[in-house]
Amino acid sequence: MSDSLTPEQERELQAMEAGAEGRPVGTDLTEFAQLAHDLTASRPEPEPDFVEKLDRAVEESFSRTNGSWFEQLRRRFGMGRRILLPATAGLAGVLVVATVVVAGLDSRRSGEGMRDTAVSFASSTSKETATANSAESTQQAPKAIASGDESGLLGSADDGFTRSLDPVRQGQLRQFGAFADSAESERLVRAGKSVGNRLAAAGQSPRIVQKMGRKVAAAAQITLGTDPDGVQDVANDVIKVVDEHNGIVMDSSVSDGEAGTAGAEFNLSIPSGQVESAISDLSGIADLRERTQETEDITAPFNTTSDRLKTSRARIKGLLGELENAYTDEDRQRVERRLRNERWTARHLQQRMNRLEKRVNMTPISVSVVTDENGSDNSGWGVGDAFDDAGRLLGIAAGVMLIALAISIPIGLMVLIVLAINRGWVRRARNRALNGD
Amino acid sequence: MLLALEAVPEPAGPPGAAVAPDPIPASVHAVTQTFEDLYRQSRDDLYAYVAGLLRDRVAAEDVTALAFERAFRKWHRFNPARGTARGWLFGIARNAALDELRLRKRQAPLTREPATAEGVATGSMFADPAAHAADRLEQLEREATVARALETLVPADREIVSLKFFAGLSNVEIAEATGISATNVGTRIHRAMTRLRNACQEETR
Numbered sequence: 001m002s003d004s005l006t007p008e009q010e011r012e013l014q015a016m017e018a019g020a021e022g023r024p025v026g027t028d029l030t031e032f033a034q035l036a037h038d039l040t041a042s043r044p045e046p047e048p049d050f051v052e053k054l055d056r057a058v059e060e061s062f063s064r065t066n067g068s069w070f071e072q073l074r075r076r077f078g079m080g081r082r083i084l085l086p087a088t089a090g091l092a093g094v095l096v097v098a099t100v101v102v103a104g105l106d107s108r109r110s111g112e113g114m115r116d117t118a119v120s121f122a123s124s125t126s127k128e129t130a131t132a133n134s135a136e137s138t139q140q141a142p143k144a145i146a147s148g149d150e151s152g153l154l155g156s157a158d159d160g161f162t163r164s165l166d167p168v169r170q171g172q173l174r175q176f177g178a179f180a181d182s183a184e185s186e187r188l189v190r191a192g193k194s195v196g197n198r199l200a201a202a203g204q205s206p207r208i209v210q211k212m213g214r215k216v217a218a219a220a221q222i223t224l225g226t227d228p229d230g231v232q233d234v235a236n237d238v239i240k241v242v243d244e245h246n247g248i249v250m251d252s253s254v255s256d257g258e259a260g261t262a263g264a265e266f267n268l269s270i271p272s273g274q275v276e277s278a279i280s281d282l283s284g285i286a287d288l289r290e291r292t293q294e295t296e297d298i299t300a301p302f303n304t305t306s307d308r309l310k311t312s313r314a315r316i317k318g319l320l321g322e323l324e325n326a327y328t329d330e331d332r333q334r335v336e337r338r339l340r341n342e343r344w345t346a347r348h349l350q351q352r353m354n355r356l357e358k359r360v361n362m363t364p365i366s367v368s369v370v371t372d373e374n375g376s377d378n379s380g381w382g383v384g385d386a387f388d389d390a391g392r393l394l395g396i397a398a399g400v401m402l403i404a405l406a407i408s409i410p411i412g413l414m415v416l417i418v419l420a421i422n423r424g425w426v427r428r429a430r431n432r433a434l435n436g437d
Numbered sequence: 438m439l440l441a442l443e444a445v446p447e448p449a450g451p452p453g454a455a456v457a458p459d460p461i462p463a464s465v466h467a468v469t470q471t472f473e474d475l476y477r478q479s480r481d482d483l484y485a486y487v488a489g490l491l492r493d494r495v496a497a498e499d500v501t502a503l504a505f506e507r508a509f510r511k512w513h514r515f516n517p518a519r520g521t522a523r524g525w526l527f528g529i530a531r532n533a534a535l536d537e538l539r540l541r542k543r544q545a546p547l548t549r550e551p552a553t554a555e556g557v558a559t560g561s562m563f564a565d566p567a568a569h570a571a572d573r574l575e576q577l578e579r580e581a582t583v584a585r586a587l588e589t590l591v592p593a594d595r596e597i598v599s600l601k602f603f604a605g606l607s608n609v610e611i612a613e614a615t616g617i618s619a620t621n622v623g624t625r626i627h628r629a630m631t632r633l634r635n636a637c638q639e640e641t642r
Contacts, residue, residue, distance in 0.1 A: 042580040044488035433539035436591040
C-alpha cells in the first residue's frame, strides 16, 4: 500500500478536517465532513469527578497517587537526576574500600612496611669478621666453582633459581654451594665452638626436607632497612635469630658510616626445618625492604648420584675380589689401578651426595642491611615515600577499576541486550494489541 | 440523514484544535511551557483519545491519570527540540494505553454514551424548537451510529481516529506520538475514516 494519497483522497481528507472544525466544504464532500463532525461531536468527555480528582493530583504533584512499584520506589528514593550524586558517591566509596582492601592484602602478602625498592650492596668502609671466617670462605669459593663437578651440579640443579637472581647473589649462592661439602662443614665445626655446636646439632639429626618424597633445596635473600645508628643493633639481632634457629653465620660484614654507606651483609645457613620461622624472625628485625625465597627440586640429581655411588661401590667390591685372585704382579697392578680410579670416583660421588644432602638440610639465607638517605625506618617517611605510596595506591585503584570494568562491562552488555530484547518484545506486543491480534 | 455542511454548527471541534494563532514561536513556547500549561491544554483531549482507543471509561481514567503522572515525573527530560510537548505527552499516553489494551482482559463498554453533543444544537439555524429537537435527535442517532461503527474498527484505526478527531492533534503531533511519518499519518487517517464510513453504512442498513 502506498503512503501517498491521491488528489481525490486529499480532498476527502481536507473535507473531514474542515467538517471536524465546522468549516464549509463542497457538496460532493458533505458526507465526509458530516462523518468527521459526528465523530468529533461524539468525543468522550471525562466525568467531573475524575477531572476534579486529576486536577487535585496535579496540584499536589501526584504525591498521593499510587503508580507502579517502580515509580513508587523511584519516588521514595528520589531516583532521577537526584540519585546521580549519591550513586556516584556510593560507587566511589566502593572503589575506595576495594582499593584499601586490595592494598591491605598486597601489603600483608609482601610483608609489613615492605617497599619494592631496589637496594644495592653497600660498599664497606670497615669489616668485622663474625662467627665464620670470611677469608676462608672466599678462598674456598673459587676452588669449588673451578671444579667441573660443581659447575655440572649447579648447572643442572641450581639454574632454576640462581638464574632469577642478580649476578652478585648468584656468586654468593655458589659460594654457599662450596660450603655444602660435608668435609668443609666438619672443618668449620672444628674451627669454632659455637658454629660447631650448631652444625653438630643440625648434623646429629639431619632433617631432609621432603615434600611427597622429593628432595627440595631452598634459598632466600632478605633486605632490611635501618638508620646508620641502628646497623649494629640489627646485626646483633640477626646473629641472635641465627642462634635461636641453630643456624650458622657463614660470612658477615658490617660497614659503618653515613646513610647510604653504612650497612651489613650476612650469609647464613639455617636448618631447612626452621627456615620459615627464621625468615619470619629476620623479617621483623627492621624495615623489610625485600624478601625473595626460591625452592628447587633436586630429586633427579640426588637419585642419579645415589645410583652412581651404589654402582661404584659395587665395582670396588668386585675389584677387591679380583685383587684377591690376581696371581701375577701385572694383574695385581692393573686391578689396583682400576681400584684407585674407582675409589676416586666413589669418593667424588660421595662428596656430591654430601653436597646435595647439605643443600637439602641447610638453606642459605643472604641478609643485607641497608641504610638510605631518605630515611630507612617508618619514622622517616617523607615526600618521596608519599609519592611512592600514592603511585602504588593509584596503581591498585586502576587495577580495581580494571577488574570492576571487566566484570561490569559484560554484565552491562547483557543487561543492555535483555533491555533491548524486552523493549522489542513490548513494542511488538503493543503493535499486536493495536492491530487487534 | 447527513447534514449539509453549511448546517454544521460552529465550532464543535476538539479544544486542542481550536487554538488561536500564537505570535510566539512554537519552540520558545515549548521551552517556557510548564507542566501545568500542558496539563490544562491536554487533559480532556488526552482522556478523549484514551477513551476512544480503549472504549472503557474506567480504564481510560486510569490510563489518563497514569500518563499524566508519568509525564510529570519525566517532565525534566522533555526536550522541546525533539518535538512538541503534546506529541510527547500523547506518546506516553499511547504506551500506557497499549499496555492496558494488551494486558487487560476486560472490555467493558463505555458507561456513558459519548454523544452528549452540547455544542451541536447551538447553531443559529436551530431557531425553531421543533426542528431543533428533531435535528438533535437525528444528531444523537448519528453519533450513536458512529460510536457503534467505531467499536467495529481495529484498535489501530480507532487510535488514529481518536488522535485526530477526539484529541484534535495535528498530523505532526500524531506522528510524534505514534512514531510514524507525518505523510503516512494522512494516509492512515483517510483509510481509517473510509473504514469507519463503511462501518457506519453497515450500521444504518
